[in-house]
Amino acid sequence: MLRAIPRATARPVLRRLLVGAAASVAAAGSLTAAPPAAYAQAGGADLLSPVRPGDGPDRDHLTVTVRNAGDGVDGTFELYCDPDGGSHPDPSGACAALERDTRWGQDVFAPAPEGGFCTMQYGGPATAHVTGTWAGRPVDATYDRRDGCQISRWDRLVPLLPGVGATGAPGPEPTTGV
Numbered sequence: 001m002l003r004a005i006p007r008a009t010a011r012p013v014l015r016r017l018l019v020g021a022a023a024s025v026a027a028a029g030s031l032t033a034a035p036p037a038a039y040a041q042a043g044g045a046d047l048l049s050p051v052r053p054g055d056g057p058d059r060d061h062l063t064v065t066v067r068n069a070g071d072g073v074d075g076t077f078e079l080y081c082d083p084d085g086g087s088h089p090d091p092s093g094a095c096a097a098l099e100r101d102t103r104w105g106q107d108v109f110a111p112a113p114e115g116g117f118c119t120m121q122y123g124g125p126a127t128a129h130v131t132g133t134w135a136g137r138p139v140d141a142t143y144d145r146r147d148g149c150q151i152s153r154w155d156r157l158v159p160l161l162p163g164v165g166a167t168g169a170p171g172p173e174p175t176t177g178v
Contacts, residue, residue, distance in 0.1 A: 062132035062139060064088065066162060069126040073162040079132075094160040101156060102135055108157075109134070109141035112149040119148030128154070128161050 065076045078086035081095035088094050101108045109130060112118070123145025130141045143161060145151045154161055 060132075060134050060136075061086075062130055062134060062160075064094075064160065065129045067127045068124070069128075069162050069164045070124075071162075071164075073164070079160070088160075089162075090159045097157055097160050098134060107137075109139050111141070112153050116149055118150070121148050121151065122146065123151040123154070124164060126154075126162075126164050130160070 060081045062079045063076060064079060066074050068074065073089075077088040079088040079091055079094050080086045081091075081098065084091040084095045098108060126145050128143040130139055130143070132139050143150070143154050143157075145154055145164070155163075
């Protein structure tokens, strides 16, 4: 059996619902609004242009140390992304390689999976160590070229890491076509 609510009782209930909904919308809107400081450029020249996320102290920064890669590519390099810069030989290419491999829920610097089947090839003595911050997360990763899995992991991040062949790999001496 349905009972009708008197009209005088229904209005306050409806009013509470509407006022509550309006307050919720207003609160949600204030959470998404950027603070005024976010719209100020470093020089304050253009107050309507938002500051890019990478312009602050939390900007992505990596230090890449490469050893035994040959061809003068050994050394320690700094890399900043968005905007791209630093002492890295190819900051734009390195940042693009990182962006290409960055996916939600996956670590672009993760080691090769344990127990995987890797080809028994040697890619040379090159090693690399990458530290810093990427996508707001700390990075401390090491790379080498001791087998097919490690070579693939290295090559996936070229040009963050230098493109190297199988330098130092044992093999036949070059021959001339005489």
